[in-house]
Structures are given as structure tokens and as C-alpha cells.
Amino acid sequence: MRLPDTAHTSRPWRIHELTGDFRLEDVWALPTPGGPDDFPRLVQWWASRGDPAHASASCAVRTLWAIRWKAGEVLGWDGPDAGPGPGRPALRDRLPADLREAPPGPDFAALPFTSLYLTGDEWAAEIVNRTVHGVMHLGWVPDGTGGYRGQMAVLVKPNGLLGTGYMAAIRPFRHLIVYPPMLREIGRGWQALPGDPAPARA
Numbered sequence: 001m002r003l004p005d006t007a008h009t010s011r012p013w014r015i016h017e018l019t020g021d022f023r024l025e026d027v028w029a030l031p032t033p034g035g036p037d038d039f040p041r042l043v044q045w046w047a048s049r050g051d052p053a054h055a056s057a058s059c060a061v062r063t064l065w066a067i068r069w070k071a072g073e074v075l076g077w078d079g080p081d082a083g084p085g086p087g088r089p090a091l092r093d094r095l096p097a098d099l100r101e102a103p104p105g106p107d108f109a110a111l112p113f114t115s116l117y118l119t120g121d122e123w124a125a126e127i128v129n130r131t132v133h134g135v136m137h138l139g140w141v142p143d144g145t146g147g148y149r150g151q152m153a154v155l156v157k158p159n160g161l162l163g164t165g166y167m168a169a170i171r172p173f174r175h176l177i178v179y180p181p182m183l184r185e186i187g188r189g190w191q192a193l194p195g196d197p198a199p200a201r202a
Contacts, residue, residue, distance in 0.1 A: 002179075003027040008137070008153040014117065015124050015137050015155070018094045022135060022155040025167075028179065030138075030150035031187030039140035042150050043123045045193060046138065047106040047115075091126050091135065092116055132167060133157040 008027045009016075032042055092100070095117060105118035105125070113125040113136060121140040126133065135155040143149045158164040 001029045001183075002175075003029055003151070007151065008139075011139065011141070013122050013137065013139060014099065014119060015122065015135065015153075017096065018091050018116075018124075019135060019155050022133075022157045025154040025156045026152075026174075026179070027154075028152045028183065030152055030190075031183060032150040032190045033143065034140075034148050034150075036148055038148065039121055039123075039150075041193070042140065042190075043118060043138065044106055045190070046123075048109045049111075049189070090114075090128060091124075091133075130159060132159055 005024050005027060007029075008024060030042075034042065092104075092114075099117040099119075103118060105115035105123050107115065108125070111127075112129075113127050116124040116126055116135075123138045125136050127136075128134075133156070135153075137153040137155065139151045139153070140148055141151050156167060158167050
């Protein structure tokens with residue numbers, strides 16, 4: 001379920017210290033119910049997920065991701081020289097000392113993100129390429145019924161006119177085609193994990 005921006009901006013996340021020049025693109029409630037101590041489990045599972053272009057996602061989602069990766073390969077959006085560098089500094093350079101010295105979080109199995117930091121209730125990772133500097137932020141929030149769930153925010157800073165045009169072009173596809181089936185797949189994957197991630201209710 002898509003949430004209002006205030007679901008992200010009203011919380012005292014550390015990410016706010018780093019992303020004053022980024023735009024909050026989306027906030028989503030994740031179908032990942034759990035207890036107060038289940039956030040590390042969500043983070044490890046999320047990082048271990050495979051490439052959505054080849055995973056058990058819908059045909060439309062796989063197709064769109066495959067097109068994006070191919071376009072990036074052909075047009076040079078994602079090559080080694082398209083990452084952090086002059087004009088595209090990594091957010092890790094902005095981390096305060098306590099976050100810089102702490103473990104950053106797990107490595108991703110397939111997606112081209114780099115972990116920035118991990119705390120008890122939030123995890124941030126970034127991607128830098130020729131189109132956009134993006135941040136994926138996961139938080140662990142009370143669900144209002146005695147349990148907890150994940151919450152995902154996407155923050156972006158387009159790289160020039162190319163990035164601005166790219167983000168505008170993909171916005172309707174993300175909201176209508178990518179996110180709804182992706183969230184359903186996330187819910188199925190979370191519930192299929194060994195053990196019971198559902199919280200105990202009072």
C-alpha cells in the first residue's frame with residue numbers, strides 16, 4: 001500500500017540527515033508483519049533476494065526490469081565509470097562518524113545497491129548511475145495492532161536532464177505495473193520464510 005510522504009518524513013530516521021537535496025519519490029507499507037526484533041531478518045532477506053528480472057515476479061515486471069538493464073548496458077548508464085565519482089559523490093561520504101564506523105549492513109546478492117548504514121530500525125542503501133542517484137530506505141514501524149511491519153521509502157536525485165526525463169518516463173510504470181505485483185511477491189516471500197514472522201498479538 002502506498003503511504004503519504006508524512007509516513008516517512010514524520011519519523012526520526014537518520015536518513016533525513018543525509019538526503020536534504022533528494023526528492024522523496026515513494027513511501028510504501030510492506031506486507032512483512034513481524035515482532036519488534038524481526039527487522040534484522042527483513043534486512044538479510046531483502047538483501048538476499050535475486051534480480052527481479054529473473055525472479056518469480058510477474059511477466060510484466062520481469063520484462064520491464066530486463067528492458068531497463070539492457071538499456072543501461074547499451075547506453076552506458078550502469079557501467080563501472082557510471083558510479084560514484086566527480087559530479088556523483090556517494091552518500092557514504094556524508095555519513096556522520098557513528099554511522100560511518102558502524103557495520104553498513106549486508107551486501108546485495110543481485111541488485112546494484114550499496115549498503116550505507118544499518119541501525120536497530122532502519123537500513124539505507126544507495127545506487128549511483130548516469131540517470132539517478134537513488135536511495136532505498138527500509139524502516140521497521142509499529143503497525144497499529146500490536147505488531148510491526150516494514151516500510152520502504154525511495155529517494156532520488158536525478159542526474160541532469162537525462163535523469164529528470166528518465167524518472168518522469170518511468171513514474172507511471174512504477175506505480176501501475178512494477179510496485180503492485182512486487183509488493184505481492186514480497187508478501188509471499190516473507191510468509192514463506194522458515195519460522196513464523198507474524199507477531200504475537202496481545
